[in-house]
Amino acid sequence: MPFLHARGLPLALCLLAAGCASRPLPKYEKPLARAPIQSVRTTAYTHTEGDHLQYGSRNACGDPLQYGALRSAACDWSRWPVGTVFRIQETGDTHVVDDYGWALSGTNTIDLYAPSRSAMNSWGVRRVHIEMLRWGDVDRSLAILRPRAKHRHVRRMLDQIQERYAELSQPLEAASSSVVAAEMNAPAPPPGPVATPRAIAPRAIAVTALQPAAAASSPGGFNAPSAARVPLTPFSASATR
Numbered sequence: 738m739p740f741l742h743a744r745g746l747p748l749a750l751c752l753l754a755a756g757c758a759s760r761p762l763p764k765y766e767k768p769l770a771r772a773p774i775q776s777v778r779t780t781a782y783t784h785t786e787g788d789h790l791q792y793g794s795r796n797a798c799g800d801p802l803q804y805g806a807l808r809s810a811a812c813d814w815s816r817w818p819v820g821t822v823f824r825i826q827e828t829g830d831t832h833v834v835d836d837y838g839w840a841l842s843g844t845n846t847i848d849l850y851a852p853s854r855s856a857m858n859s860w861g862v863r864r865v866h867i868e869m870l871r872w873g874d875v876d877r878s879l880a881i882l883r884p885r886a887k888h889r890h891v892r893r894m895l896d897q898i899q900e901r902y903a904e905l906s907q908p909l910e911a912a913s914s915s916v917v918a919a920e921m922n923a924p925a926p927p928p929g930p931v932a933t934p935r936a937i938a939p940r941a942i943a944v945t946a947l948q949p950a951a952a953a954s955s956p957g958g959f960n961a962p963s964a965a966r967v968p969l970t971p972f973s974a975s976a977t978r
Contacts, residue, residue: 818873
């Protein structure tokens with residue numbers, strides 16, 4: 738039985754390889770226009786998934802997958818070259834392109850690394866806005882991919898990189914720099930209108946001539962009123978109004 742099992746294992750591997758060879762590539766999507774800010778469909782993956790088990794917790798560059806201040810991301814390198822750094826505006830998380838995958842070849846989807854299946858499932862599929870902080874290195878992308886050209890999804894990326902090489906090799910201004918520059922170079926807003934005090938038109942005031950006072954009837958010149966004084970009634974809380 739162990740002998741049969743040992744013979745069955747290579748057979749299973751051959752069937753798996755044949756299945757991968759016949760696996761169709763993803764439907765091709767026209768590349769997004771390069772821009773400092775893009776609206777992108779994102780998914781999530783983790784290192785314990787079936788497609789990533791053989792690579793463990795390492796990315797396509799051979800380095801450990803990152804999940805900290807800088808987080809790993811996988812995509813088609815003909816859309817975003819390796820080393821591209823971007824920030825997701827909705828979350829504030831910063832990612833670096835250091836991985837790729839079969840299901841991403843020829844698409845505009847970015848796969849974000851998550852350290853666990855629960856974190857991967859929590860992300861799901863989201864459309865977000867990414868802000869470019871640093872454009873990647875197209876020559877390094879070619880250097881990593883060329884030795885792996887036997888794989889169809891890698892050949893697809895290589896063909897696209899070579900077709901778009903002149904465009905991809907041009908630097909792309911980081912979104913943060915452009916925003917800061919725009920704010921610094923923006924003309925100062927014109928001062929608001931100064932309120933002019935309203936002119937007050939002179940008005941005529943009628944003045945009645947004072948009549949000569951009668952002779953004082955008391956010391957100090959106090960004139961007693963001619964009318965009788967109204968007697969005051971003390972306040973009572975029980976009195977009716």
